[in-house]
Amino acid sequence: MGEKTPNGKTDQGDSLEPRDRADRHVRADARRNIDALLRAAMAVFATSGVEAPVREIAEKAGVGVGTVYRHFPQRSDLIVAVFRNEVDACADAAPILAGKHEPGEALALWMQRYVDFITAKRGLAAALYSGNPAFDTLPAYFNQRLRPALQTLLEAAAAAGEVRADIEPGDLLGAAASLAMPAHGGGPAQARRMVALLVDGLRYGASTLADTRS
Amino acid sequence: MGEKTPNGKTDQGDSLEPRDRADRHVRADARRNIDALLRAAMAVFATSGVEAPVREIAEKAGVGVGTVYRHFPQRSDLIVAVFRNEVDACADAAPILAGKHEPGEALALWMQRYVDFITAKRGLAAALYSGNPAFDTLPAYFNQRLRPALQTLLEAAAAAGEVRADIEPGDLLGAAASLAMPAHGGGPAQARRMVALLVDGLRYGASTLADTRS
DNA sequence: ATATATCCGGAACAAGGTTCCGTTTGCAAG
DNA sequence: CTTGCAAACGGAACCTTGTTCCGGATATAT
Numbered sequence: 001m002g003e004k005t006p007n008g009k010t011d012q013g014d015s016l017e018p019r020d021r022a023d024r025h026v027r028a029d030a031r032r033n034i035d036a037l038l039r040a041a042m043a044v045f046a047t048s049g050v051e052a053p054v055r056e057i058a059e060k061a062g063v064g065v066g067t068v069y070r071h072f073p074q075r076s077d078l079i080v081a082v083f084r085n086e087v088d089a090c091a092d093a094a095p096i097l098a099g100k101h102e103p104g105e106a107l108a109l110w111m112q113r114y115v116d117f118i119t120a121k122r123g124l125a126a127a128l129y130s131g132n133p134a135f136d137t138l139p140a141y142f143n144q145r146l147r148p149a150l151q152t153l154l155e156a157a158a159a160a161g162e163v164r165a166d167i168e169p170g171d172l173l174g175a176a177a178s179l180a181m182p183a184h185g186g187g188p189a190q191a192r193r194m195v196a197l198l199v200d201g202l203r204y205g206a207s208t209l210a211d212t213r214s
Numbered sequence: 215m216g217e218k219t220p221n222g223k224t225d226q227g228d229s230l231e232p233r234d235r236a237d238r239h240v241r242a243d244a245r246r247n248i249d250a251l252l253r254a255a256m257a258v259f260a261t262s263g264v265e266a267p268v269r270e271i272a273e274k275a276g277v278g279v280g281t282v283y284r285h286f287p288q289r290s291d292l293i294v295a296v297f298r299n300e301v302d303a304c305a306d307a308a309p310i311l312a313g314k315h316e317p318g319e320a321l322a323l324w325m326q327r328y329v330d331f332i333t334a335k336r337g338l339a340a341a342l343y344s345g346n347p348a349f350d351t352l353p354a355y356f357n358q359r360l361r362p363a364l365q366t367l368l369e370a371a372a373a374a375g376e377v378r379a380d381i382e383p384g385d386l387l388g389a390a391a392s393l394a395m396p397a398h399g400g401g402p403a404q405a406r407r408m409v410a411l412l413v414d415g416l417r418y419g420a421s422t423l424a425d426t427r428s
Numbered sequence: 429a430t431a432t433a434t435c436c437g438g439a440a441c442a443a444g445g446t447t448c449c450g451t452t453t454g455c456a457a458g
Numbered sequence: 459c460t461t462g463c464a465a466a467c468g469g470a471a472c473c474t475t476g477t478t479c480c481g482g483a484t485a486t487a488t
């Protein structure tokens with residue numbers, strides 16, 4: 001009659017580090033299965049939502065359920081791992097875009113990438129609001145990974161004079177997330193348009209501020 | 215592999231009317247059991263959250279699970295019925311308070327009543343964000359019942375010169391709900407304080423506007 | 429080549445939602 | 459006051475899904 005959180009030794013999900021350290025030895029087959037599971041879970045979550053049965057994910061990954069629970073002691077651990085994985089991918093996209101495009105363009109492209117991530121995650125909001133403490137650390141992780149990524153892009157674009165310089169990355173992430181929330185109604189297309197508008201607002205601000213100040 | 219919503223004849227949950235019409239005959243024992251179920255569900259949801267087992271509710275109501283499902287074909291129908299029931303109670307409190315107190319006082323008291331309703335409903339947010347279409351109609355019902363109730367109070371208080379007159383009831387409901395959301399951290403006590411502040415803001419506005427205009 | 433710690437698969441268990449059906453009962457007509 | 463029966467009741471049984479367990483397979487160090 002209450003909470004049970006023995007939580008022996010969860011290797012992922014507790015640390016706030018971007019990725020796992022190679023603790024001792026991870027057998028090659030284990031690593032392969034973990035990757036397959038993350039990939040399968042990502043696909044299944046995208047189509048059936050995060051409440052898809054564990055068996056379905058296991059089957060899609062070509063492993064038994066026992067293997068799932070060996071690496072992800074709780075169903076929520078798998079969900080968290082997938083979310084963190086996607087956040088990492090989104091954050092990692094920032095330097096790549098920065099290397100391939102003009103600063104302002106890189107910023108705009110990354111924001112769209114971010115919107116796509118949010119809209120694709122049906123059930124993210126539900127998980128966050130579910131009250132399940134397993135998801136408590138997710139928001140912090142989001143900020144920790146995404147804010148620096150966006151900040152770098154913002155600073156580069158501001159230095160190039162392409163956007164205004166007084167924007168808090170955290171504010172922008174929050175605003176874009178609000179606009180993109182699936183619960184808000186309006187499909188992914190609308191979300192992309194609204195966020196594009198937001199980014200254009202940053203650009204407009206640059207010229208306005210330049211005019212006003214000089 | 216998809217949605218199944220045959221939905222034969224759900225008597226509650228589809229109509230937007232405050233309460234059920236007496237369709238044909240409702241046997242006395244049935245009415246009694248429905249009431250007992252709503253009461254039991256309200257109590258159980260308050261203590262164990264909305265994901266409490268149906269069996270537990272049935273037992274607390276002193277009926278078999280078959281009886282639960284006879285009146286509430288899906289578990290979510292019971293949840294929706296309880297929510298609507300509490301919304302009705304909250305809305306009905308408005309005229310009662312208005313009859314017993316000064317207009318400004320009635321408004322303040324009702325807002326507290328509303329906050330208590332929001333904070334008590336652990337899992338309301340989760341349900342709303344769950345993506346389950348069964349809950350889609352809830353927000354509309356909330357507005358339909360609560361807005362007129364609050365509007366009456368606001369108009370009375372404004373007519374008495376106790377609060378400013380330019381407040382949209384919908385805005386106020388939304389703001390108070392945001393402040394009271396359990397997910398916001400801070401207990402019910404904080405929520406009450408913050409909303410009291412909000413109401414005081416309305417009062418301040420009354421004198422300010424009076425000064426400025428005359 | 430061998431030992432062994434680790435990993436794998438899937439049957440088995442537990443819990444909760446939902447269905448089914450034999451029995452009981454409110455109630456209105458006679 | 460009977461009687462007939464549609465409606466309602468209860469709870470066992472069923473299905474789905476999360477989680478545990480353990481005998482067998484296997485990667486890897488020696």
